[in-house]
Amino acid sequence: xxxxxxxxxxxxxxxxxxxxxxxxxxxxxxxxxxxxxxxxxxxxxxxxxxxxxxxxxxxxxxxxxxxxxxxxxxxxxxxxxxxxxxxxxxxxxxxxxxxxxxxxxxxxxxxxxxxxxxxxxxxxxxxxxxxxxxxxxxxxxxxxxxxxxxxxxxxxxxxxxxxxxxxxxxxxxxxxxxxxxxxxxxxxxxxxxxxxxxxxxxxxxxxxxxxxxxxxxxxxxxxxxxxxxxxxxxxxxxxxxxxxxxxxxxxxxxxxxxxxxxxxxxxxxxxxxxxxxxxxxxxxxxxxxxxxxxxxxxxxxxxxxxxxxxxxxxxxxxxxxxxxxxxxxxxxxxxxxxxxxxxxxxxxxxxxxxxxxxxxxxxxxxxxxxxxxxxxxxxxxxxxxxxxxxxxxxxxxxxxxxxxxxxxxxxxxxxxxxxxxxxxxxxxxxxxxxxxxxx
Numbered sequence: 001x002x003x004x005x006x007x008x009x010x011x012x013x014x015x016x017x018x019x020x021x022x023x024x025x026x027x028x029x030x031x032x033x034x035x036x037x038x039x040x041x042x043x044x045x046x047x048x049x050x051x052x053x054x055x056x057x058x059x060x061x062x063x064x065x066x067x068x069x070x071x072x073x074x075x076x077x078x079x080x081x082x083x084x085x086x087x088x089x090x091x092x093x094x095x096x097x098x099x100x101x102x103x104x105x106x107x108x109x110x111x112x113x114x115x116x117x118x119x120x121x122x123x124x125x126x127x128x129x130x131x132x133x134x135x136x137x138x139x140x141x142x143x144x145x146x147x148x149x150x151x152x153x154x155x156x157x158x159x160x161x162x163x164x165x166x167x168x169x170x171x172x173x174x175x176x177x178x179x180x181x182x183x184x185x186x187x188x189x190x191x192x193x194x195x196x197x198x199x200x201x202x203x204x205x206x207x208x209x210x211x212x213x214x215x216x217x218x219x220x221x222x223x224x225x226x227x228x229x230x231x232x233x234x235x236x237x238x239x240x241x242x243x244x245x246x247x248x249x250x251x252x253x254x255x256x257x258x259x260x261x262x263x264x265x266x267x268x269x270x271x272x273x274x275x276x277x278x279x280x281x282x283x284x285x286x287x288x289x290x291x292x293x294x295x296x297x298x299x300x301x302x303x304x305x306x307x308x309x310x311x312x313x314x315x316x317x318x319x320x321x322x323x324x325x326x327x328x329x330x331x332x333x334x335x336x337x338x339x340x341x342x343x344x345x346x347x348x349x350x351x352x353x354x355x356x357x358x359x360x361x362x363x364x365x366x367x368x369x370x371x372x373x374x375x376x377x378x379x380x381x382x383x384x385x386x387x388x389x390x391x392x393x394x395x396x397x398x399x400x401x402x403x404x405x406x407x408x409x410x411x412x413x414x415x416x417x418x419x420x421x422x423x424x425x426x427x428x429x430x431x432x433x434x435x436x437x438x439x
Contacts, residue, residue, distance in 0.1 A: 022048045024420060025132060025141040027121075027366075029055045029112045032147035032394030034101050035078065035410040037110040039417030045424065049147075050134065052117035055105060058151060059098040065176045066200060067094045068255045069406075070192055075228040076406045078104055089226070091255030121367050123387075130369075130389065142389060143420055144367070146378075147413075149394040150404060152363040156356045161281035166346060171197060171357040177204035183352030184208065186286065186344075188278045190215055191250025194357030195262050199254075202272050209344065209351065212264060212292055213277040214249045217299035218306050220261040223314065223321040227253070230310050237402035250359075252299065261303075264296055268334035275341050285345050292340045293333070304328065362395070383416045391416045 026036045029051030040047045054060065069076045074088035076097075081104050083092055092100065105112055117135040121144050124131055132139040154170035161168075167181055171193045177200065184207035187198040198210040218227040231237050252262040268274050276292040307327060314321050344351070364372065371387035373379055379386040382399040392398065393413050402408030430438065 019137060020048065020139045022046055022139065022141050023424070024048075024143040024145060025050065025130075025139055026145045026147050027118050028147035028149065028394075029105070029110075029114065030058060030147065030149050030394070031056065031101060031406050032149055032409050032413065033112070033145075034105050034110060035413035036145055036147050036393055036417065037105070037112065038078075038080070038108055038410075039414045040420065041108045041110070043417055043421040045417065045420055047111060048139070048141075049110060049112040050116045050118055051112060051114045052135075054114055055112060056098040056101040058149070059094045059101075062151065062172050063094045064171070064174050064197065064200075066256065067196070068092060069094075069097055070253050070255050071228045071405065072226050072255070072259070075226070078406065078410045080104070081107060091259055118366055121369060123369055123389075128389075143391065143423075144389065145391040145393060145416065145420075146364065146367060147393050148362075148364075150362060150396050151360045153361045154356075155359050155361050157278075157358055159278065159280055160354070160356065161284075161286075163281075163284065163346075166351065167353045169353075169355060171355055172360075174355055177201050177206060180206075180353045184350045185353045185355060186346070186351050187211065187355045187357060189213070189250065189357030189359070190252055190264070191357065191359075192253050194250075194355075195252050195267070196254050196256050197355055197357060198272055199256070199267060202267070202270060207350065208272045209275055209341075209349070210267065210272050211275050211278045211288065212295050214295055215299050216249055216251045216302045217262055217264075218251070218253055219303060219327060220253065220255075220259050222307060222310050222327055223324050225310075225321065226259075227306070230306060230313075231401075234306075234309050234313060237400060237405075237408065239401040240399070241397060263331070264299070265331035265334055265337075268336055269331060273341065274334070274336045275344070284347055285343055287343050288341065290340065290342060293337050296333075296337060300330070383412055384419050391420070 024040060024045055024047040026033050026047055026049040029049050033049050033051065037047065037049050068091040072089050073083045073086045073092050077083060083096060083100055086092060086096065119133045119135065121130050121132050129140060129142040130144050132141060154172040156170055174197055185201050186209045187194050188211045190210055190212040194210065198208050202208045220227060222230065254260060254262055264274055274292060276288040276290060279287045279289050364376065369387045369390055371378055371385040371390045378392050380392050383392045385391055393416055394404065394409050396404045398412050400408065403412055
């Protein structure tokens with residue numbers, strides 16, 4: 001199966017089914033799938049990319065209308081193409097990002113088929129490779145790369161109330177303030193999504209309650225350098241694993257309105273009511289953990305630690321970057337932190353909507369191979385699965401902290417493509433007797 005071949009087979013019902021044979025199948029045509037295709041193309045590996053929707057569909061319909069990238073255009077891109085007509089320090093809109101990946105795929109004529117869903121992948125029992133059932137027929141492939149990314153299944157916690165009077169949606173289904181009924185909004189989750197949505201709703205005139213859990217809060221920029229630059233020179237993007245206790249800590253950062261440092265004190269000052277981690281709902285009343293002040297304090301510690309590391313780097317390397325002492329000035333703690341709300345009667349507070357900015361889980365139910373631990377987590381080393389011939393790309397911490405970012409995905413995909421090319425060389429080896437027989 002070294003070339004892309006198609007034949008018509010008969011299944012058990014006698015209906016003609018298209019069968020495709022290919023060396024490597026890539027599932028998903030978001031940033032991970034496009035990067036994977038580029039590297040496989042450069043190495044001459046015959047492959048096919050399947051996408052059930054459009055290229056980079058999640059950027060178009062799985063994000064709110066005003067979303068922009070959280071990193072500047074000079075950083076959040078692939079090496080082979082810049083964002084057209086966009087200042088390098090600007091933050092690309094979601095549609096600009098989607099257009100970028102479509103343009104990138106055209107650069108090397110990526111073999112992408114859209115509108116095709118992969119239903120199952122099963123290892124062949126009596127021959128090499130895998131049989132893949134899709135919405136448009138059967139595929140036989142020697143290797144399969146899962147490039148479906150980490151944002152597959154929106155997660156709403158089990159504590160969500162069963163109350164039809166309140167509109168409840170995940171952040172993946174939020175697009176703009178106009179889609180919500182009149183009234184106050186509770187936003188649960190204070191990572192990048194929750195913070196930006198809460199800010200947008202507040203600016204649209206809504207009363208907003210923002211439930212704040214543990215988080216990291218890096219500066220948007222410091223001493224004339226974006227935090228993406230600082231993480232790069234400080235080696236933080238290459239951290240091989242999350243620090244103990246940080247597995248579920250979100251990152252509060254924003255590229256909205258030209259980019260700014262997320263400041264929870266400032267959000268409270270503009271009218272958002274901060275509350276602690278959401279604990280439970282009971283008879284129309286939501287209760288919160290008494291951890292708001294501690295969560296803000298730990299976020300401040302994270303913020304200050306990056307400033308300290310940046311200052312030390314400047315001094316150590318003798319860089320001519322302007323000092324910024326005002327970056328260490330904090331607003332006073334707002335009343336909602338000094339006297340936190342521990343219970344909120346939703347009807348009494350006029351809350352008519354809850355937005356769950358509570359993250360995503362992965363869904364590998366289609367990948368029916370022995371590549372997962374007991375909890376369903378992929379077992380791999382830098383994306384090379386424990387199941388020979390199966391690969392993962394685009395997952396958090398695949399090889400480093402930067403693995404889910406656009407540029408990090410590109411580098412992870414290169415490593416995986418190199419591994420595939422090396423395996424193909426091994427399989428192409430012929431001993432002396434085989435070489436003589438071929439002459």
